[in-house]
Amino acid sequence: MDLSYGEEYEQFRTEVRAFLKDVWPPKGDEAELSKEDGARRFRVRATEKGYLSRGIPRKYGGSEQPSDEIRANIIREEFSRAHAPMDVKGIGTAMLVPTLLEKGEEWQKEKFVEKTVHGELHWCQGYSEPGSGSDLASLKTKGELVGDEWVLNGQKIWTTNAHTADWMFCLCRTEPGASKHAGISYLLVPMDQPGIEVRPLPQMTGGADFNEVFLTDARTPADHIVGKRGEGWQVSRSTLKHERNSIGSAAQSALMFQGLVHLAKTTEYDGRPGIEDPVIRQRLARLEGTLKAHEYSGLRQLTANAKGENPGIIQTMSKLIATNIGSEVAKIALDLIGDDGMMDPLESGGMMARPGSQSSWINQYMFSLGIAVAGGTANIQRNVIAERGLGLPRDIYAERSSGK
Amino acid sequence: MNFDLTEEQQLLQNAIAQLLQNELPVTRLREIFESETGHDEALWKNLVEMGLGGLVIPEEYGGAGMELLDLALASETLSYGGAPGPFFGHSLAALAVSLAGSDAQKQRWLPQLATGDAIGSFAFAEAGSVWQPEDWVMAGGDTLTGTKLNVPYSELADVFVVGVAGGGLVLVEREASGLESHPIDGVDRARRIGALIFEATPCESMPGAAADRVRDAALVLLAADAFGAGTRLADMCVEYAKTREQFGVTIGHFQALKHQLANMAIDIEPSRALYWYAAHAFDHIQGESARSAAIAKAHITDNVMQIARDSVEAHGGIGFTWECDVQLWFKRAMFDRAFFGVPSLHRERQAQLAGW
Numbered sequence: 095m096d097l098s099y100g101e102e103y104e105q106f107r108t109e110v111r112a113f114l115k116d117v118w119p120p121k122g123d124e125a126e127l128s129k130e131d132g133a134r135r136f137r138v139r140a141t142e143k144g145y146l147s148r149g150i151p152r153k154y155g156g157s158e159q160p161s162d163e164i165r166a167n168i169i170r171e172e173f174s175r176a177h178a179p180m181d182v183k184g185i186g187t188a189m190l191v192p193t194l195l196e197k198g199e200e201w202q203k204e205k206f207v208e209k210t211v212h213g214e215l216h217w218c219q220g221y222s223e224p225g226s227g228s229d230l231a232s233l234k235t236k237g238e239l240v241g242d243e244w245v246l247n248g249q250k251i252w253t254t255n256a257h258t259a260d261w262m263f264c265l266c267r268t269e270p271g272a273s274k275h276a277g278i279s280y281l282l283v284p285m286d287q288p289g290i291e292v293r294p295l296p297q298m299t300g301g302a303d304f305n306e307v308f309l310t311d312a313r314t315p316a317d318h319i320v321g322k323r324g325e326g327w328q329v330s331r332s333t334l335k336h337e338r339n340s341i342g343s344a345a346q347s348a349l350m351f352q353g354l355v356h357l358a359k360t361t362e363y364d365g366r367p368g369i370e371d372p373v374i375r376q377r378l379a380r381l382e383g384t385l386k387a388h389e390y391s392g393l394r395q396l397t398a399n400a401k402g403e404n405p406g407i408i409q410t411m412s413k414l415i416a417t418n419i420g421s422e423v424a425k426i427a428l429d430l431i432g433d434d435g436m437m438d439p440l441e442s443g444g445m446m447a448r449p450g451s452q453s454s455w456i457n458q459y460m461f462s463l464g465i466a467v468a469g470g471t472a473n474i475q476r477n478v479i480a481e482r483g484l485g486l487p488r489d490i491y492a493e494r495s496s497g498k
Numbered sequence: 499m500n501f502d503l504t505e506e507q508q509l510l511q512n513a514i515a516q517l518l519q520n521e522l523p524v525t526r527l528r529e530i531f532e533s534e535t536g537h538d539e540a541l542w543k544n545l546v547e548m549g550l551g552g553l554v555i556p557e558e559y560g561g562a563g564m565e566l567l568d569l570a571l572a573s574e575t576l577s578y579g580g581a582p583g584p585f586f587g588h589s590l591a592a593l594a595v596s597l598a599g600s601d602a603q604k605q606r607w608l609p610q611l612a613t614g615d616a617i618g619s620f621a622f623a624e625a626g627s628v629w630q631p632e633d634w635v636m637a638g639g640d641t642l643t644g645t646k647l648n649v650p651y652s653e654l655a656d657v658f659v660v661g662v663a664g665g666g667l668v669l670v671e672r673e674a675s676g677l678e679s680h681p682i683d684g685v686d687r688a689r690r691i692g693a694l695i696f697e698a699t700p701c702e703s704m705p706g707a708a709a710d711r712v713r714d715a716a717l718v719l720l721a722a723d724a725f726g727a728g729t730r731l732a733d734m735c736v737e738y739a740k741t742r743e744q745f746g747v748t749i750g751h752f753q754a755l756k757h758q759l760a761n762m763a764i765d766i767e768p769s770r771a772l773y774w775y776a777a778h779a780f781d782h783i784q785g786e787s788a789r790s791a792a793i794a795k796a797h798i799t800d801n802v803m804q805i806a807r808d809s810v811e812a813h814g815g816i817g818f819t820w821e822c823d824v825q826l827w828f829k830r831a832m833f834d835r836a837f838f839g840v841p842s843l844h845r846e847r848q849a850q851l852a853g854w
Contacts, residue, residue, distance in 0.1 A: 095500060095501060095502065095503070095504070095567065095774070095778050096499070096500045097499065097500075097501060097778070097782075097783075098499070099499050100499070103499070164499050167499075355854070358854075359854075369854045372846075375845070375846065375849040375854060376842060376845050376846070378849065378854070379793075379796065379845035379846070379848045379849050380796075380797075380800075380845060382793065382848070383772070383793050383796060383797030383800075383845075383848075384768075384797070386772055386775070386790075386793055386797075387768035387769050387771060387772040387797060388768055390501070390768075390771035390772055390774065390775045391767075391768040391770075391771040393499070393501035393771065393775075394501050394502065394770075394771045394774075396499065396501070397499065397500055397501045397502045398502070400499070401502075407763065407767055408767050408768065411763070411764045411767065411768070414760075414764055415764055415768065418764075473753075473757065475760075476753075476756065476757040476760035476761065477753065477756065477757075477760075479760040479763055479764065480750075480756035480757070480759055480760045480763075481756075483760075483763060484736050484756075484759055484760070484763060485736070485740075486736065486739060486740065486750040486751075486756050486759065487740075487747075487748060487750055487751050488751075489751065489753055489756075490747060490751050
């Protein structure tokens with residue numbers, strides 16, 4: 095056991111720091127560029143150095159670095175310390191690009207990967223439907239090949255950023271006679287067309303980050319399919335062996351917890367700073383135990399990934415644990431802020447609220463529930479842990495519906 | 499960056515697990531559990547022959563010269579196997595003498611503790627759930643008078659490390675005059691405890707100031723032991739869910755139970771890294787040692803107690819019986835949670851140590 099990074103990696107860290115010192119924040123003429131242009135210029139340079147888009151081949155605009163969890167982690171640490179732009183975030187870089195790199199045609203990679211990685215193309219994910227949530231493979235949106243075009247009819251829901259996306263990667267049923275999972279194809283659909291209507295879906299916080307998407311004879315060229323007809327389910331499940339951000343979620347949780355401790359120190363609670371209240375102290379200490387276990391488990395996973403070993407059951411748990419921590423942070427914060435806990439989060443600043451302000455905690459109280467639901471509810475996460483982690487059998491109904 | 503065990507550490511855990519599998523079937527464990535002494539000389543001999551009597555004793559005194567992490571790993575594996583006996587108290591006494599003893603004390607005691615020919619223990623607790631060095635009341639000096647409670651294997655041990663007012667440590671031998679010991683009916687019959695009554699009992703001061711270090715080590719070992727118990731209980735529940743049938747299928751099909759088992763898993767598995775880290779901090783990151791130990795003890799023993807309760811429930815009616823093995827580790831969890839102070843006490847220490 096050795097928690098230092100060793101000479102080679104410390105040398106690498108020094109290089110990254112020197113690079114950042116030179117170019118971020120932008121100096122000279124570059125300081126005059128707009129925020130977006132400055133970030134774009136920075137990303138090009140950081141990619142040339144091999145710090146960004148590490149898993150992306152050079153011919154598609156990446157830096158094509160050998161997979162190295164520890165270097166990736168050092169880059170994350172140093173970039174976030176310098177508040178420098180990281181890889182473009184979003185469902186396009188997180189899900190579409192790895193899928194295309196593994197399963198896409200050459201022309202698809204050329205057309206989409208570089209622009210997506212550089213933040214010039216924005217994507218949304220057309221998976222969930224009103225009747226198909228946890229049981230995603232029951233989806234009904236129909237895709238029919240008419241001449242040299244796919245014609246799509248149906249409805250998608252919970253589509254984050256559909257209102258700003260250029261393209262949607264979409265699962266739809268193209269093989270009506272086939273069994274549940276074998277009838278699905280993975281299509282790439284342009285959003286700017288008359289057959290697509292996007293309606294915002296206001297959240298309980300009052301904001302609207304996601305949407306309903308109605309497809310009425312929406313069209314996309316016949317070759318905009320990833321994998322073959324009927325392979326869409328497998329394509330959507332494909333994951334590349336790329337650098338996993340195994341400790342990113344714990345770092346996020348730790349930051350939130352630090353904010354909570356700060357709130358407890360600075361907020362009057364029952365006539366004294368909240369941090370002096372014995373009940374608050376116990377709750378903070380208990381939560382910190384869960385947080386530390388989560389953080390150190392991240393180190394375990396980082397080590398296993400770096401060695402190319404399987405970290406085991408712990409990797410199925412990160413999301414549920416982070417969700418639990420986020421909820422508990424929010425509950426303690428709501429108690430600390432007292433009457434402010436009945437203020438409208440949007441009116442008092444909403445998502446634009448200054449981090450750490452009272453209103454951001456009100457938002458967190460509700461938003462932590464969104465996190466608990468997004469990308470598989472907490473109950474689905476428990477199924478995953480029980481089935482993939484503990485080796486328990488699938489639910490009888492799920493088994494039956496899969497025809498197994 | 500390598501937050502993982504070495505090959506030697508994995509071999510140590512495997513060797514202990516193998517030994518317990520061979521020498522301690524649950525039928526034998528139950529015999530010891532229900533015996534007069536809670537001690538099995540043959541098992542103890544096997545363990546000390548593997549070197550477990552002196553893992554942290556320096557090599558010059560016949561020990562293995564290993565670190566607290568190694569001792570904690572051994573504790574986890576022994577606990578998983580349900581091992582009864584004086585390992586915990588003995589190990590802490592050996593550590594205390596190694597850290598705080600005079601040269602003469604080390605020469606006298608460490609070699610025989612390392613071979614297991616002498617069994618060590620420690621006497622810290624006083625009436626009123628007083629455990630912490632800063633709270634000890636019994637006065638030190640050339641002799642001791644007073645009572646210490648919850649002393650591991652007080653009936654068996656040959657030498658005791660005793661905590662005295664001001665946070666000092668003294669050594670008392672079994673044959674010392676004015677020393678009486680009485681068994682206490684503890685719930686965990688795999689780790690016996692007793693009371694020591696001192697009446698002008700001669701003692702020897704230990705020169706090193708190590709009570710805080712010994713406390714931190716004790717908390718880490720209790721956390722590791724609880725982790726072993728928690729994983730054993732969780733494994734038993736999963737095994738039961740895969741074999742017990744109701745409504746024509748194994749009960750592991752039912753989501754209510756699956757979710758309970760998944761919650762148990764997320765409450766126990768991350769704790770492995772938590773106790774590793776606390777042990778590693780004890781060995782290598784002085785500044786974080788006390789706080790990490792407090793966090794590990796509070797978090798893991800508390801979580802494992804809940805896992806033990808859930809385990810009874812997951813087994814249904816049979817889980818509530820003496821015959822079901824759940825009770826053996828349930829009681830281990832109770833011991834680990836209460837011994838050296840309940841979780842809330844260590845959470846308050848955790849808060850103070852952070853400057854909250």
